[in-house]
Every structure is written in structure tokens, then in C-alpha cells.
Amino acid sequence: MKEKETENKKGISNWIDERLPVFTFINHNLRDYPTPKNLNYFWNFGSLAGVTLVIMIVTGILLAMQYTANTEMAFDSVERIMRDVNNGWLLRYIHMNGASMFFIIVYIHMFRGLYYGSYKYPREILWMLGVVILLLMMATAFMGYVLPWGQMSFWGATVITNLFSAFPVIGDYIVTFLWGGFSVDNPTLTRFFVLHYLLPFAIVGVVALHLVALHQFGSNNPTGIDVKSEGDTIPFHPYYTVKDYLGLGVYLIVFAFLVFFAPNFLGHPDNYIPANPLQTPAHIVPEWYFLPFYAILRAVPDKLLGVLLMFAAVMVLFFLPWLDKHKIRSANFRPFYKQFYWLFFINCIVLGWVGAMPAEGVYVLISRVATLYYFGFFLIIMPFLSKFEKTTDLPSSISAAVISEKFDNNEPSSAESYVK
Amino acid sequence: MSEKDLKDKDLSDSVDEEKRDFLFITTAGLAVAGGAVTALSLIDTMNPAKDVLALSTTEVDLAPIEEGQSLTVMWRGKPIFIRHRTSEEIRTANNTSINELKHMASDESRVKNPKWLVVVGVCTHLGCVPLGQKVGDNKGEFGGWFCPCHGSHYDTSGRIRKGPAPLNLEVPPYDFVSDEIIKIG
Ligand code: HEM
Numbered sequence: 001m002k003e004k005e006t007e008n009k010k011g012i013s014n015w016i017d018e019r020l021p022v023f024t025f026i027n028h029n030l031r032d033y034p035t036p037k038n039l040n041y042f043w044n045f046g047s048l049a050g051v052t053l054v055i056m057i058v059t060g061i062l063l064a065m066q067y068t069a070n071t072e073m074a075f076d077s078v079e080r081i082m083r084d085v086n087n088g089w090l091l092r093y094i095h096m097n098g099a100s101m102f103f104i105i106v107y108i109h110m111f112r113g114l115y116y117g118s119y120k121y122p123r124e125i126l127w128m129l130g131v132v133i134l135l136l137m138m139a140t141a142f143m144g145y146v147l148p149w150g151q152m153s154f155w156g157a158t159v160i161t162n163l164f165s166a167f168p169v170i171g172d173y174i175v176t177f178l179w180g181g182f183s184v185d186n187p188t189l190t191r192f193f194v195l196h197y198l199l200p201f202a203i204v205g206v207v208a209l210h211l212v213a214l215h216q217f218g219s220n221n222p223t224g225i226d227v228k229s230e231g232d233t234i235p236f237h238p239y240y241t242v243k244d245y246l247g248l249g250v251y252l253i254v255f256a257f258l259v260f261f262a263p264n265f266l267g268h269p270d271n272y273i274p275a276n277p278l279q280t281p282a283h284i285v286p287e288w289y290f291l292p293f294y295a296i297l298r299a300v301p302d303k304l305l306g307v308l309l310m311f312a313a314v315m316v317l318f319f320l321p322w323l324d325k326h327k328i329r330s331a332n333f334r335p336f337y338k339q340f341y342w343l344f345f346i347n348c349i350v351l352g353w354v355g356a357m358p359a360e361g362v363y364v365l366i367s368r369v370a371t372l373y374y375f376g377f378f379l380i381i382m383p384f385l386s387k388f389e390k391t392t393d394l395p396s397s398i399s400a401a402v403i404s405e406k407f408d409n410n411e412p413s414s415a416e417s418y419v420k
Numbered sequence: 421m422s423e424k425d426l427k428d429k430d431l432s433d434s435v436d437e438e439k440r441d442f443l444f445i446t447t448a449g450l451a452v453a454g455g456a457v458t459a460l461s462l463i464d465t466m467n468p469a470k471d472v473l474a475l476s477t478t479e480v481d482l483a484p485i486e487e488g489q490s491l492t493v494m495w496r497g498k499p500i501f502i503r504h505r506t507s508e509e510i511r512t513a514n515n516t517s518i519n520e521l522k523h524m525a526s527d528e529s530r531v532k533n534p535k536w537l538v539v540v541g542v543c544t545h546l547g548c549v550p551l552g553q554k555v556g557d558n559k560g561e562f563g564g565w566f567c568p569c570h571g572s573h574y575d576t577s578g579r580i581r582k583g584p585a586p587l588n589l590e591v592p593p594y595d596f597v598s599d600e601i602i603k604i605g
């Protein structure tokens with residue numbers, strides 16, 4: 001019986017699929033895959049992050065074919081890429097701005113999760129894998145920025161590695177170990193290059209796990225209500241393939257604009273000066289995507305505490321599912337959380353802004369207030385709201401929510417009958 | 421929009437198939453074209469860069485090379501064999517009947533000035549550098565060069581005479597800038 005069935009299915013793809021079910025897999029995950037029918041454009045950012053990861057790896061491999069990881073030659077090899085290599089300027093500008101685009105995309109992706117409660121049961125591990133990805137991305141981006149061996153590369157590397165010297169007793173040993181010497185020098189550059197090449201592939205691995213975890217329960221959605229019937233979903237293809245494709249088009253336009261018209265807008269001019277271990281630039285700042293964390297570091301007058309707080313600012317994200325135990329996921333139905341959420345969002349922008357300002361006068365005060373709110377939001381407001389916040393009426397199902405939005409009447413019952 | 425409108429719209433007979441096909445083909449076409457252009461310009465980064473191309477000419481002063489001596493110079497990362505041939509060597513090269521050759525070429529067609537033979541010193545079999553430039557070297561059965569890798573013999577015109585190599589040693593593009601100086605490339 002079984003054999004007969006096999007016989008009946010003809011063709012190369014079936015022959016392969018029998019033995020290695022790749023086509024079944026694709027079909028299952030990208031085609032028939034039932035997806036909530038009410039996802040908005042914020043659900044595009046996961047696929048955009050995936051595309052960006054691929055762009056970064058492809059351009060990175062091509063750059064590595066031209067780059068020389070040696071303190072004597074690194075800067076010149078990058079200038080050679082800009083001037084002599086065919087389309088080298090394009091390659092480098094895509095990779096450089098791609099890093100910024102990657103962080104924009106992933107930050108929006110995370111704020112989406114934060115707003116719609118996507119980190120809550122049953123998606124805790126999905127969220128935590130996301131935080132692991134974020135950490136890997138930060139390490140990769142930091143080490144990548146060191147490679148051109150300009151002034152900002154060198155002094156950024158010096159400052160960031162010195163963060164570890166804050167730890168008592170072992171601090172200095174850690175720093176010497178990281179450097180492979182007594183200052184940021186050739187051994188440091190070589191290992192940073194190797195790790196910068198390696199970590200993106202680690203990210204690919206964690207992203208794969210991220211997607212396995214996602215497909216275990218499927219996507220959350222703007223209402224935060226679980227899928228209750230088949231009527232609440234639509235197949236991924238063609239509905240979301242097309243929607244992701246449209247989003248990709250818009251994204252690439254923005255990306256291309258940055259690459260072709262403002263390639264150095266997000267960079268720092270000092271990094272076009274070759275590294276000089278004898279002179280620190282007057283005003284050193286990290287790349288924009290690290291600024292909020294940098295602001296937290298500088299808000300604290302104590303060295304060790306500042307460093308710990310900065311690390312804690314990322315680590316606290318791991319505990320989100322247990323800090324916010326409110327039953328309702330989506331902020332749309334949580335009137336108080338919603339307001340604190342937007343305040344938190346603005347607060348992050350403020351942190352980013354003071355991070356770029358000199359650490360003096362009123363900026364210090366602002367950064368302290370903003371740091372307090374950053375942690376207060378997670379550690380006080382979230383647990384408090386979990387206990388006491390009353391929610392507005394929830395729609396009875398995703399379909400009900402969709403229909404009542406469409407027809408502006410609140411008769412979920414008739415709406416549901418239409419869908420079925 | 422009313423509920424009824426939506427219902428009507430959803431009926432499959434109101435789908436404009438032609439419009440769908442048009443949209444699908446134009447969208448996919450554009451994506452393929454854009455992807456191809458991007459891929460090609462990125463792959464192009466792996467072609468020789470401007471600084472590499474800038475290194476592709478070499479000038480050589482022939483004056484110090486005595487009759488019977490050879491000189492090896494680098495051009496594009498490869499050895500170039502320059503031999504100041506003796507009249508005996510020129511004669512054997514000229515007296516060889518073209519029909520005996522595996523890769524037919526007269527000696528005249530391979531030189532600008534018969535005294536000077538300039539060839540790329542890379543065996544046309546699998547790329548080894550043949551022996552014959554140094555005084556004690558094995559010059560092979562035909563007095564030119566001998567490739568030790570798989571036993572190819574080249575004559576005094578750099579032509580393949582015996583062994584697995586299919587072609588004569590390549591003559592690089594070069595010019596006499598003056599009587600005693602050549603520019604290769
Ligand atoms: C390389 C970086 C990343 C890639 C490629 C990626 C990819 C994806 C994709 C394709 C989806 C499904 C589509 C969507 O819901 O947008 C998704 C969902 C999700 N991601 Fe990520 N992600 C990345 C980073 C992160 C980070 C840093 C976090 C949080 C710390 C995170 C948390 C989540 C959550 C909670 C979901 C489920 C959202 C929902 O169903 O509502 N991801 N991710």
C-alpha cells in the first residue's frame with residue numbers, strides 16, 4: 001500500500017522530498033502555514049531582519065576578501081577598497097549602513113514585541129533567543145567597527161574593553177586577556193577580525209532556533225488573543241509573502257537612499273583618521289545604536305556600578321516574561337501600560353540623545369532621570385501593573401476584532417458567521 | 421464599505437486574472453533584474469582592482485644580458501623568461517620544420533628581434549615553471565627548457581616538442597622601447 005503511494009508520486013521533487021522532506025518543510029512553514037489574519041506592518045520586521053542578516057553576511061564575505069587584519073595595513077586596505085576595488089565603495093557603504101539598518105529593524109522588532117506582549121506565555125524562549133541575538137549583534141557590530149583602524153575604531157575598542165577593568169581584582173587580567181597584550185594592538189585586531197567573521201554565523205544559528213520557537217505556537221497578533229479557529233488565520237502564502245515583499249521594497253528604498261545619498265551620515269568623520277595610540281579624539285562617541293546604553297554608563301558616578309548598570313540594561317530583557325505577568329498581551333487593551341510604554345519609548349530616544357551629548361551639566365541630570373525611568377519601567381511599573389491594571393473589553397476572537405474594525409459596528413456575532 | 425460590498429468583492433468570478441498575471445510578471449521581472457544587477461556588481465568586486473591593473477607593465481633593460489645568458493623577471497606575478505640567444509640557437513629554431521611541431525608556429529612569429537626570445541615561463545600543461553634559465557639546469561632534449569613536473573620539453577623558440585603540454589610557451593605582449601629596453605604588458 002505504502003509502496004504504491006510512493007509510485008504514484010512522480011517527479012524529481014517528490015523523489016527528493018521522500019528522502020529529504022525539504023519541500024514539505026517549505027510548504028509547511030512558508031506556504032500553508034496558518035498565520036493570524038490581522039497582522040499589521042510591524043510584523044514585517046522579522047523578515048526584514050532576516051534579509052538584512054543575509055545582506056550583511058554576503059557583503060561581509062566579499063569585504064573580507066579585500067581586507068587586511070594588521071595594524072600597519074588595515075586602514076590602507078580599507079581605503080583601497082574605497083578607491084581601487086571595483087564597486088568597493090558600494091560594498092563598504094552597504095555593509096556600513098547595513099549595520100545601522102539592522103539595528104533600526106531589530107529595535108523596531110523588539111518594540112513591537114514589547115507593545116503587543118509577544119514575550120509572554122508561550123513565547124518566552126522565543127523572546128529570550130531574541131535577546132541572545134541582540135547581544136551577539138552588539139558584539140559583532142562593536143568588533144566590526146574596530147576593523148578599519150581609524151581613530152574612533154581604536155579609541156572605541158580601548159574604552160569598551162576597559163569597561164571590564166571595572167571588576168575588582170580580576171578586571172585587569174580580563175582586559176589584558178581581551179587585548180592579548182598591554183594595549184589595543186595587533187593581536188587585538190586579529191582576534192576581533194576572526195570573531196567578527198565568526199559571530200554572524202552564530203547569529204544565523206540562533207535565528208534558526210528563534211524561528212523554530214516561533215513556529216511552535218505561531219505569531220502573536222495585534223489583539224494579543226490566541227488563534228481560536230481556522231477562521232482566524234490565513235495561509236502564509238500568498239498573503240504574507242506578498243506583504244513581506246512589499247515591506248522589503250519600501251525598506252530597500254530607504255536603505256538605498258542612505259547608501260547612495262548619505263553614506264556617512266550615521267558615521268563619525270574621525271574614523272577617517274588613521275588610529276593614533278598617542279592621541280585620543282576630543283569627543284568620542286560610540287555608534288548611534290549603542291548610545292542609550294552609553295548614556296546609562298555615564299549617568300552613574302561610580303565606575304563599577306556604571307558598567308554593571310549598562311550590562312543590566314540589556315540583561316533585564318531576559319526577565320521580561322516574569323516581570324510582566326499581566327494576563328493580557330496587547331497594550332491596545334491595557335490603558336495604563338500603553339501610556340507607560342510610550343513614555344518608555346520616548347525615554348529610550350532621550351537616552352540615545354544624551355548619550356551623544358558631552359557628559360556635563362544638565363545632560364548628566366537628564367541621563368540620570370532617564371536611567372531611573374528605564375529601570376523603573378521594568379522593575380517597578382511592570383510588576384505593579386501586572387497586579388493592579390484593569391483591562392478594557394477584549395474582542396471575543398481575532399475575527400471579531402477584524403470585522404468590527406472593518407464595519408465599525410460592534411456586532412461580533414454576525415461578523416463571525418460571515419467569516420466561517 | 422459595507423459588509424455586502426466586501427462579500428461581493430470576494431467572489432472569485434470578479435477576480436481580474438489578466439491584471440493579476442500582469443502584476444505578477446512585472447513584479448517578478450523587476451525583482452530578477454534588480455537582483456541580477458546587484459549580484460553582478462557585487463561579484464565584480466572580485467575582479468582585479470585598479471591597483472592590481474596598474475602593476476601590469478614591467479620595463480626591462482636588456483643591456484647586461486650576455487649572449488647565451490637568460491634573465492627571469494616578474495610580470496603580473498608570473499615569471500617572464502628572456503633569453504639572449506646564440507646564433508646556433510637561432511639557427512636550430514629556424515631550421516625546425518613547422519610540420520614536425522605539435523603547436524605549429526614559426527620562430528619569426530614568436531620574436532621581435534631574433535636575438536631576444538621573450539616568453540611567459542609557465543608550462544602550458546599545468547602551470548609549473550620549467551627549468552633552463554640557470555647555467556646548470558637541464559634544458560631538455562631540444563636545448564630550450566624542460567618542465568620537471570610531468571616532463572615537457574621546449575625548444576630554443578619556447579615551442580613544445582615532447583611531453584604532455586599542449587601549447588608553446590606563451591609570448592607576452594611587449595615592445596622595444598629602445599634598442600636595449602623592452603616594456604612588457
Ligand atoms: C537577527 C535578528 C532577528 C531576526 C532575523 C528575527 C526574525 C524573526 C522573524 C522572521 C519573526 C517572525 C516575523 C515577525 O513576527 O516579525 C520573529 C518574531 C519574533 N521575534 Fe525576532 N528576529 C530577530 C531578533 C529579535 C530580537 C532581538 C528579539 C527580542 C529581544 C526578537 C523577538 C521576537 C519575538 C518576541 C517574536 C514573535 C513576535 C510575535 O509573534 O508577535 N527577535 N523574529
Ligand code: FES
Nearest residue numbers: 543545546567570
Ligand atoms: S606542468 Fe609542466 S609538464 Fe606538467
